[in-house]
Amino acid sequence: MAKINRLSGFPELLPSGRVIEQHILDTAREIFELHGFLSLETRSVEPIDHMQRNGEIDKEIYVLRRLHATADEADPGLGLHFDLTVPFARYVLEHAALLEFPLRRYQIQKVWRGERPQEGRFREFTQADIDVVGKDTLAFHHEVEMAVVMSTLLATLPIPRARLQVNNRKLAEGFYLGVGAADTQGVLRVIDKLDKIGPDRVGALLETEAGLTPEAAAKCIALAAICTPDATFVDQVRALGVRNDLLDQGLSELSAVVTGANAERPGSVVADLRIARGLDYYTGTVYETQLVGFESVGSISSGGRYDNLASDEGQRYPGVGISLGVSRLVSILLAKDLVSASRAVPSAxxxxxxxxxxxxxxxxxxxxxxxxxxxxxxxxxxxxxxxxxxxxxxxxxxxxxxxxxxxxxxxxxxxxxxxxxxxxxxxxxxxxxxxxxxxxxxxxxxxxxxxxxxxx
RNA sequence: GUGCUCGUAGUUCAACGGUAGAGCGCAGCCUUGUGGUGGCUGAUGUUGCGGGUUCGAAUCCCGUCGGGCACCCCA
Incomplete structure (x- = not known):
């Protein structure tokens, strides 16, 4: 028999691992439904031009085409979805007339990204998302709720402690504008490298690539160093002496999320102003989650507020959501033997x-x-x-x-x-x-x- | 997509250019139709694939396919 090689990035679990994954999926479903989220599933494919962000071509997308497509046949332009938020936004627009808003839904499905795999990163993996989408407006308190629900789920699972880190796009963007940055996205991208290359080289990059003055770069780095378990970060940011309206708005939103979530679940979230990531469609609160002791694998859960993802002529559906990276979490748990199952089969x-x-x-x-x-x-x-x-x-x-x-x-x-x-x-x-x-x-x-x- | 690195039994790994091995696992027996540990016995390989160098290649060279890591990006 021909030797079968396992396919990198397309993980398949042994029965004992699947029991653990299934327990996580079952628990996620239970917690989500306990909080009143309804279940939805979207198709696996989306038109590629709907998935592209800001019009730029995204190389992560797997293209779908018929093997026997003829040369003159029009390319349908379909790709496998790379997350669940974008398809959900499309679903909302498509079925808006028949849906009740605000819509609370959870969605647990496979997604695909054509990246080179490595530890905790796959080409095919499962995400468990919750989102709340409103019509025209979405109340701010849902940004607190996302943190609370995900923190509840993570605390319910038999896993190491998870740190839910929260930041706010308005805060970061307002601050960068306040120090005179023209390209706030560029600043964000460089700041994100702090962990890997350190403040010195980030400072240099901020000057060369983002065009900041040395003083402005130093302030951006100082901002990223701020991390508090409560709203005291506000004073620390103020002490940097940057003034900007957007910054003020971000500060008050972030402090509301941190104090609100910690009132509900003490110690569940920290304000971490270094969290710069998230997709570019996020417009407010952003979430990221690390497993304590396994930070190098990256975030196991992230999301944020998006005001413009689902919008039609004149009609907007702002939303907020957070996603649990089930496959990444399971891969850590199995690789480090952190979780065990009493048996690998259902039979008692x-x-x-x-x-x-x-x-x-x-x-x-x-x-x-x-x-x-x-x-x-x-x-x-x-x-x-x-x-x-x-x-x-x-x-x-x-x-x-x-x-x-x-x-x-x-x-x-x-x-x-x-x-x-x-x-x-x-x-x-x-x-x-x-x-x-x-x-x-x-x-x-x-x-x-x-x-x-x-x-x- | 770019760079680095690694492909040997089911698995984890050995073997200086000179007969392919060990642990674990697996099968059988000791064992009485009742499993842990122990003892004995046994099975399993186109050394990823293709070519080259050599008297001789798992080993050196080239290519190819596959895995892992880093970059990129992200769950």
């Missing part, structure tokens, strides 16, 4: 088969368990019980059911907990496993290796 019980003639008796046990919502499977072959137990053990199935043998009808069915070795009489019409054993459990990996020895 393996029903043993004594011999092929009595397989119907085993199937009957399974049926009665399933009727009561207990996931189970019947052993694939009537091997020696030792092998059947090992079959369960390998997969993490916690219980093996032994049907009564016809030859020895005085004995009833028994069930063995293969973790403890305990084996007791059981009746398929009323036996119930502990709640924890019904579904695979996903939990933070205990860091001591001694703990894992106990549960063989």
């Amino acid at each position: 019980v393996l029903v043993a088969v004594t011999d092929e003639l009595s397989r119907p008796a085993s199937e009957s046990v399974a049926r009665r368990l399933r009727e009561r919502g207990i996931p189970c499977e019947v052993a694939p072959s009537a091997d020696k019980f030792g092998k059947q137990i090992r079959f369960a053990d390998r997969r993490g199935i916690p219980y093996v059911w032994f049907p009564a043998t016809a030859a020895d009808s005085t004995e009833g069915d028994t069930i063995k907990d293969i973790r403890s070795g305990d084996q007791v009489d059981a009746d398929a019409t009323n036996w119930q496993p502990p709640l924890d054993d019904i579904k695979p459990r996903v939990f933070a990996t205990p860091d001591s290796s001694a703990a894992s020895k106990e549960s063989w």
